[in-house]
Amino acid sequence: xxxxxxxxxxxxxxxxxxxxxxxxxxxxxxxxxxxxxxxxxxxxxxxxxxxxxxxxxxxxxxxxxxxxxxxxxxxxxxxxxxxxxxxxxxxxxxxxxxxxxxxxxxxxxxxxxxxxxx
Amino acid sequence: xxxxxxxxxxxxxxxxxxxxxxxxxxxxxxxxxxxxxxxxxxxxxxxxxxxxxxxxxxxxxxxxxxxxxxxxxxxxxxxxxxxxxxxxxxxxxxxxxxxxxxxxxxxxxxxxxxxxxxxxxxxxxxxxxxxxxxxxxxxxxxxxxxxxxxxxxxxxxxxxxxx
Numbered sequence: 001x002x003x004x005x006x007x008x009x010x011x012x013x014x015x016x017x018x019x020x021x022x023x024x025x026x027x028x029x030x031x032x033x034x035x036x037x038x039x040x041x042x043x044x045x046x047x048x049x050x051x052x053x054x055x056x057x058x059x060x061x062x063x064x065x066x067x068x069x070x071x072x073x074x075x076x077x078x079x080x081x082x083x084x085x086x087x088x089x090x091x092x093x094x095x096x097x098x099x100x101x102x103x104x105x106x107x108x109x110x111x112x113x114x115x116x117x118x
Numbered sequence: 119x120x121x122x123x124x125x126x127x128x129x130x131x132x133x134x135x136x137x138x139x140x141x142x143x144x145x146x147x148x149x150x151x152x153x154x155x156x157x158x159x160x161x162x163x164x165x166x167x168x169x170x171x172x173x174x175x176x177x178x179x180x181x182x183x184x185x186x187x188x189x190x191x192x193x194x195x196x197x198x199x200x201x202x203x204x205x206x207x208x209x210x211x212x213x214x215x216x217x218x219x220x221x222x223x224x225x226x227x228x229x230x231x232x233x234x235x236x237x238x239x240x241x242x243x244x245x246x247x248x249x250x251x252x253x254x255x256x257x258x259x260x261x262x263x264x265x266x267x268x269x270x271x272x273x274x275x276x277x278x279x280x281x
Binding site: 027028029030031032033034035036037038039040041042043044046047048049050051052053055056058059060061062063064065066067068069071073078079080081082083085087088089090091112113115117118 | 192193195198199200202204206219225227228230232233234235236237241242243244245246247248249250251252253254255256257258259260261262263264265266267268269270271272273274275
């Protein structure tokens with residue numbers, strides 16, 4: 001999987017949780033704007049999320065639905081998006097010092113809750 | 119005998135009469151207690167009812183059946199129901215979205231208040247729906263106090279370098 005942000009290329013295989021804090025420079029500064037412009041080359045049920053530090057944990061994410069060209073039309077009564085996600089009661093960056101502390105061995109903070117579509 | 123006649127007269131009541139007086143006194147007391155209890159219960163019920171009712175914004179609808187947003191920052195669940203009118207066979211087009219990133223100090227998705235980041239005023243972000251081959255143009259306005267960037271998870275970006 002290749003993750004590219006338009007003004008910055010993330011290395012091939014870079015996981016969105018891995019090593020971006022304090023390294024990723026592709027940020028939109030406060031009170032600044034940026035326009036993403038690209039062609040969707042895949043289809044499926046995806047999501048988009050903030051890629052600055054861990055702020056996607058604090059609410060910046062949403063569903064990205066791309067219909068395939070050969071997608072059959074099913075006879076269904078409804079088509080619903082269901083997002084399951086971890087939830088913390090603390091702002092995510094407040095949890096990072098403990099996560100990155102020496103001797104923590106990469107043990108992620110235990111979520112306080114699990115939510116469905118927020 | 120004469121001296122004791124008065125008290126005698128006072129005391130001289132039939133046992134039934136005495137019992138009746140006593141009973142009416144007890145009944146009165148019970149009645150007062152009952153009325154008092156009713157007033158207290160009604161008062162509590164009214165207070166609690168008003169308190170809870172006002173707290174819920176006067177919305178007495180079943181939250182499971184309601185499609186209204188009870189809190190302004192909570193995204194309307196209806197937005198995550200894909201519209202059957204979306205044409206999945208439409209010719210490729212450019213779809214334009216605007217994402218305004220903001221923050222509030224007291225969002226509480228699960229009831230616990232915390233600093234919450236919003237997209238277009240609500241949490242989670244709006245659904246983006248498109249067809250394979252469409253061009254996505256997304257204007258992101260960072261109105262927060264922290265930097266940001268939006269990542270299109272899993273999307274190939276071949277040829278997008280020129281931007």
